[in-house]
Amino acid sequence: MSIQNEMRRVRITNLEHTARRLRMEIESLCKTICINLDCGLTKPESLPIDQVDSQWDELKTKWADLTVALAEIARLEEELK
Numbered sequence: 153m154s155i156q157n158e159m160r161r162v163r164i165t166n167l168e169h170t171a172r173r174l175r176m177e178i179e180s181l182c183k184t185i186c187i188n189l190d191c192g193l194t195k196p197e198s199l200p201i202d203q204v205d206s207q208w209d210e211l212k213t214k215w216a217d218l219t220v221a222l223a224e225i226a227r228l229e230e231e232l233k
Contacts, residue, residue: 162179167221168227181211193232 187193188204 157232160232164225164228167225171218171221171225174214174221178211178214178218181207181214185211 183207185207188200188207191199194200
């Protein structure tokens with residue numbers, strides 16, 4: 153087994169851990185956003201739109217990071233074939 157292939161496997165493992173963490177963070181953000189936008193709990197004029205907007209931006213950033221990590225995993229797995 154070559155050192156390069158072993159390094160690829162280690163990188164894949166690290167990226168998989170990153171992807172798991174990002175998925176959990178995304179899920180948590182989604183739940184928080186849903187709660188903050190629940191008009192059954194808060195009157196529409198009292199919704200924390202600025203806070204939700206910031207959370208939405210954070211969600212988009214984490215989703216983009218997840219997409220990059222998954223693409224890198226796929227690329228490395230292809231190189232190992």
